[in-house]
Amino acid sequence: MIPGEFIEHLKRVGVRLTPQRQEILQVLWERAQAGGQPVNAEEVMKCVRSRYPGISLDTVYRTLATFTRKGIVNELQFKDQSRRYELVIQGEHHHHLVCLGCGYVREIAYCPVDIIERVKECYSDFKIEDHSFTIYGYCAQCRED
């Protein structure tokens, strides 16, 4: 079950709670439980449709964008021009190690905060809002030494 926390978060930030959005949230939550591999819009739609057959892909995209704007999900850009999403767990912040072979994503807790601080000082004409840090490599299965 989705923790009430998320539903409350939605209300708090003034986002209407429609059944479509609940189902999408449910899918993201289940994914987070099942190991944290981020999902793309297509996959979200497929999962949601098993319970809510009529949902449109556009709604999935729109909802994921809304959730991203509201800080409920994290939108990740991949090198193949695709986007995948993951639920933001309150109080957590992490980055990723992405396999260039199979696309497998592993979380890393390290974050270059110190550098971000330094940049804030050196480039004070920029108002810093966000950052991304991704390491690419080959996982055990994909590496060919």
Next chain:
Amino acid sequence: MIPGEFIEHLKRVGVRLTPQRQEILQVLWERAQAGGQPVNAEEVMKCVRSRYPGISLDTVYRTLATFTRKGIVNELQFKDQSRRYELVIQGEHHHHLVCLGCGYVREIAYCPVDIIERVKECYSDFKIEDHSFTIYGYCAQCRED
């Protein structure tokens, strides 16, 4: 003029030197000289066409991909799903500060190498190849305090 260095690099890595490729290299070089704003494929094509009218957009994409694979250019992914390219200057390594308003890109010399080292140790089952680090914010013009 493009330094011979690049032409030699191409030969060294076994990439045929066609006139199209020379022109693309020239454009990238001029851009690098003119402040380092990365360019997208469309822009490269427009610039090249002024001297080499027949070039196809596909060739530009193909060449940029080849150059990227060979370490001659750097391919940057943006949040709007677009890609932009910059010439790799021998012995330099840098990251970017990107304005979420206008897309303006500023280079930052700081790199989270220490973290990458730590990740190499902790996640030794991954063979690390590459990394990206980008900070997002609003530039002086775009910030609305």
Next chain:
DNA sequence: TCCTAGTTAAGAATTATTCCTATTTCTTTG
């Protein structure tokens, strides 16, 4: 000069994402 693998142009195709619009549904207010 000849040969051939690698490269190109042109346009079609693909893929992910967004837009359009009529309809529906939350949520608030009376």
Next chain:
DNA sequence: CAAAGAAATAGGAATAATTCTTAACTAGGA
């Protein structure tokens, strides 16, 4: 509880960036 307005949705069309297909061409080595 009913009505009204704002926001969200479905469905399909549209867009934009990129990639594919194929036949013709060419760089660079023998």
